[in-house]
Amino acid sequence: MQYLHSAVHSIEMLLNTFSTSPNHACLRGQLASSWSLCYLTDTLLVTQKRLYSTSFKQRGSSTCKASNKSSFRWAKDATSPMMVPGRILPDDKKPMLSDVSHCHIPILDMDEPIDRVIDKVAKACEEYGFFQIINHKVPQELCQNMLTAVTDLFHLPPEDKALLFSDDQAKDVRICHHYRKDQASQEKIALWSEVFKHSWHPIDDFTHTLPRNPPQYRKVIALYAKNIGGLMTLLLSLMSQGLGLEPNCLNDKIRGNPTYRVQANYYPPCPNPELTLGLGVHTDRDALTVILTTPEVQGLQVLKDEKWIAVDPVPGALIVNLGDQLQVLSNGQYKSVLHRAITNKTQNRVSLAMFYGPGKDTLIGPIEHLVNEKHPPRYRSYRFSEFLDEFRRQEGNRRRVKEAFELHMNG
Numbered sequence: 001m002q003y004l005h006s007a008v009h010s011i012e013m014l015l016n017t018f019s020t021s022p023n024h025a026c027l028r029g030q031l032a033s034s035w036s037l038c039y040l041t042d043t044l045l046v047t048q049k050r051l052y053s054t055s056f057k058q059r060g061s062s063t064c065k066a067s068n069k070s071s072f073r074w075a076k077d078a079t080s081p082m083m084v085p086g087r088i089l090p091d092d093k094k095p096m097l098s099d100v101s102h103c104h105i106p107i108l109d110m111d112e113p114i115d116r117v118i119d120k121v122a123k124a125c126e127e128y129g130f131f132q133i134i135n136h137k138v139p140q141e142l143c144q145n146m147l148t149a150v151t152d153l154f155h156l157p158p159e160d161k162a163l164l165f166s167d168d169q170a171k172d173v174r175i176c177h178h179y180r181k182d183q184a185s186q187e188k189i190a191l192w193s194e195v196f197k198h199s200w201h202p203i204d205d206f207t208h209t210l211p212r213n214p215p216q217y218r219k220v221i222a223l224y225a226k227n228i229g230g231l232m233t234l235l236l237s238l239m240s241q242g243l244g245l246e247p248n249c250l251n252d253k254i255r256g257n258p259t260y261r262v263q264a265n266y267y268p269p270c271p272n273p274e275l276t277l278g279l280g281v282h283t284d285r286d287a288l289t290v291i292l293t294t295p296e297v298q299g300l301q302v303l304k305d306e307k308w309i310a311v312d313p314v315p316g317a318l319i320v321n322l323g324d325q326l327q328v329l330s331n332g333q334y335k336s337v338l339h340r341a342i343t344n345k346t347q348n349r350v351s352l353a354m355f356y357g358p359g360k361d362t363l364i365g366p367i368e369h370l371v372n373e374k375h376p377p378r379y380r381s382y383r384f385s386e387f388l389d390e391f392r393r394q395e396g397n398r399r400r401v402k403e404a405f406e407l408h409m410n411g
């Protein structure tokens with residue numbers, strides 16, 4: 001009981017540090033609710049409800065009333081213990097954080113001589129499917145402004161975010177949750193994150209569809225998108241040369257009416273990171289991804305040789321990873337590897353993933369120059385729309401989409 005009192009006292013102290021502005025009151029709500037995963041005894045759930053109603057609700061902030069929309073369950077969960085199991089992954093899907101390896105993904109300096117960069121890019125694409133780049137020429141101030149704009153967006157009052165919330169995959173600009181569907185019960189388990197999605201090119205054509213709040217979002221994403229577009233063209237050219245192809249080869253394969261998607265991920269502190277994930281285990285379905293993330297907060301993990309590796313974000317670096325289409329185009333020489341985002345107990349983390357992929361009608365298959373007697377084609381060719389259909393068919397599980405297009409050799 002002594003322990004119980006001191007635990008409650010600490011929570012109240014923590015909540016009282018967020019007492020002034022509406023945004024802080026929202027955080028208080030999230031914090032109050034998030035304890036629901038930590039303390040699963042009836043007594044503590046009652047205590048937690050008391051905290052929610054006295055410390056949070058009593059302040060009467062209308063901005064923090066739980067919305068009816070399913071996206072804003074953080075605050076609602078606090079009054080509903082029944083919601084708690086709906087956030088806990090089954091044992092075989094829990095992250096097993098003590099098993100994470102301490103090996104690192106490669107860090108590439110883009111200011112090194114071009115031949116060295118090409119060799120290193122090729123090696124990283126073959127061995128890891130992931131690397132970090134420094135001296136990438138996207139201005140540091142812009143990266144910082146982008147992270148601030150994304151954080152501010154997720155810290156908007158719930159009713160503002162509710163306007164953006166939608167489960168409709170056809171909607172271009174929306175906030176949603178990611179889930180994992182439990183195979184046995186078919187129950188959807190909500191992951192510990194919120195995500196905001198929209199297209200990012202040609203950005204000037206649709207900035208008007210993006211939220212007006214936070215006020216700087218439209219301007220900052222427009223500038224950031226232009227920088228990332230240039231960087232992606234360069235990266236694809238280096239990757240082409242690393243495969244012994246003409247510099248434009250990969251760019252040309254994807255260029256016809258490509259898709260540009262952005263996904264901003266927000267991971268609030270989680271009381272027990274062992275029970276959940278921020279993003280489930282997945283590969284990226286497009287061709288290339290560039291990720292900007294909160295410096296000095298770990299969260300992204302990459303599978304290498306059947307072991308999870310924690311990505312240590314280097315301040316000022318961008319993280320690059322290959323999507324499924326590059327694995328297929330390179331006939332399996334480059335890897336699109338499984339990765340996931342874990343949560344942590346104390347810090348918010350945001351990441352901004354910019355995806356670049358082919359258009360729906362684009363034909364994707366192993367590039368002819370990479371196929372020969374020694375290297376027979378590993379995948380059949382398909383239109384990207386076919387790949388997307390298979391992707392949707394496998395919804396909710398750990399997707400194995402590119403495997404559906406594998407060719408199986410005799411013998």
Ligand SMILES: O=C(O)CCC(=O)C(=O)O
Pocket residue numbers: 263265279284291293299300339340341350351353
């Ligand atoms: O949060 C991260 O670092 C990972 C993001 C990611 O993998 C994704 O959005 O596909």
Ligand SMILES: [Fe+2]
Pocket residue numbers: 282283284339353
């Ligand atoms: Fe990803």
